[in-house]
Amino acid sequence: MINTAAKNVTAPLVNVHALARSYARVRDRMVAAAHRAGRTPEDITLVAISKALPLANVQALYRLGHRHFGENRAEESHDKIRGARETFAPDEDPIVWHMIGHIQSRKAKSVVSGFDHIHSLDSVRLARRLSRFATEQDKNVPLLLECNVSGDARKHGFAATRCGANTEQWAALNEAVARITELPHIEIRGLMTMAPIVPKPEVAREYFSALRDLRDRLTTRFPSTRWEQLSMGMTDDFEVAIEEGATMLRVGRAIFGERR
Numbered sequence: 001m002i003n004t005a006a007k008n009v010t011a012p013l014v015n016v017h018a019l020a021r022s023y024a025r026v027r028d029r030m031v032a033a034a035h036r037a038g039r040t041p042e043d044i045t046l047v048a049i050s051k052a053l054p055l056a057n058v059q060a061l062y063r064l065g066h067r068h069f070g071e072n073r074a075e076e077s078h079d080k081i082r083g084a085r086e087t088f089a090p091d092e093d094p095i096v097w098h099m100i101g102h103i104q105s106r107k108a109k110s111v112v113s114g115f116d117h118i119h120s121l122d123s124v125r126l127a128r129r130l131s132r133f134a135t136e137q138d139k140n141v142p143l144l145l146e147c148n149v150s151g152d153a154r155k156h157g158f159a160a161t162r163c164g165a166n167t168e169q170w171a172a173l174n175e176a177v178a179r180i181t182e183l184p185h186i187e188i189r190g191l192m193t194m195a196p197i198v199p200k201p202e203v204a205r206e207y208f209s210a211l212r213d214l215r216d217r218l219t220t221r222f223p224s225t226r227w228e229q230l231s232m233g234m235t236d237d238f239e240v241a242i243e244e245g246a247t248m249l250r251v252g253r254a255i256f257g258e259r260r
């Protein structure tokens with residue numbers, strides 16, 4: 001009894017009706033944006049960003065049929081990932097967990113064990129560590145190269161503001177990709193970016209199209225790597241991101257409400 005009461009203090013009840021409504025609204029907007037862009041909605045994965053929220057929110061959205069969840073901090077997500085595993089029956093589809101935040105070296109091991117996709121690979125050094133732990137754990141980890149296409153110094157990611165054919169940045173990125181593709185048990189699947197916070201979603205368009213251009217050029221340069229994924233678009237700009245070719249959206253607030 002005491003236990004249950006204590007749990008309720010830290011995990012307030014989720015308003016399932018409100019969640020169902022906002023989730024349905026995001027899905028409707030996704031489908032509409034895909035159709036406007038002449039794309040198939042099924043080609044786009046909505047990753048629900050549950051950072052800073054208790055497990056109860058993940059469980060509630062799972063019960064509404066959602067399977068892809070994203071977290072940005074290894075420490076915080078650890079208990080949630082374990083909790084989610086314990087909650088669901090073995091015959092239910094497991095959650096697919098996406099790591100979307102900067103990964104500190106010392107967290108590489110727990111990220112490899114907890115997550116199914118990594119969106120935030122931002123250095124060759126980190127790739128080496130991820131590869132080492134993936135090999136130890138006998139897992140194959142798909143990952144995306146985080147690219148800083150806006151030049152915002154507060155953002156992580158490979159520098160990619162001046163990635164024209166003969167620039168130093170392009171050479172450095174090529175070198176990094178060549179190193180990463182040699183590593184066992186990790187596999188590049190595409191690119192990720194975070195657009196700067198802008199007053200209107202339309203302003204983010206240039207960053208999304210820059211990421212897509214970069215992906216197209218990498219595809220030509222490294223044809224045996226699978227560059228199919230573009231992880232871009234959040235609550236304020238996911239429709240524009242879909243129009244620019246996003247295959248993975250990372251949406252938190254539009255689904256779960258404002259974070260405290």
Ligand SMILES: *Cc1c(COP(=O)(O)O)cnc(C)c1O
Pocket residue numbers: 049051072100101194234235236250251252253254
């Ligand atoms: C928090 C976060 C998101 C989701 O942001 P919302 O504005 O809640 O949709 C997406 N990507 C990254 C990397 C984040 O940290």
